[in-house]
Amino acid sequence: MALTSDDVSRIAQLARLELSGTEQAEMLTQLNDFFAIVEKMRAVDTSGVEPLYTPLSAIEDVTLRLREDTVTETNHREANMANAPAQDGGLFLVPKVIE
Template sequence: MKLDDVQRIAHLSRLELNQAEAEAVLPQLQAIFSLVEEMQAVDTTGLEPLAHPILFIRDLAQPMRADQVTETDHRSENMQSAPAQQEGYFLVPKVIE
């Protein structure tokens, strides 16, 4: 990667970089691209993608809880303190024309 590439990426990203900024960003981008190349070199044939990167570490992975209703409907009690309501919804003043 060269400075021309940094300027091209900056242009595509709609960023204005002067020469000094481009020179400062160049080693950072080179490090990112070398990391990507290193990750692409790993043979992943036959491996299933993970839903989350730490799922393979059972101690760190958080188990999914069952999707169950744990509370009953309290809409009517919650609506009693509303200054204005209609059909179970709070009515609020219009703030955007």
């Protein structure tokens, strides 16, 4: 997938970037190089390859250190709501900002 200078201009406009002609040319080269790498990666057959949850698991057996899923903090709702200027049913009430 090769981008054109028009594509880079459109991307820059969407990102609200002002690129000079030189910067636009450099960006075009960098983006096309990136997409060339992506195309090479897509060409590799990865069927049957297990996904890695860490790169280390490719070279050694890694066991995950999981903790118990237990509640460690107590309920502080009353203390947290004490300074709220407006609340309803334990929820903060805020003024409407979007019409």
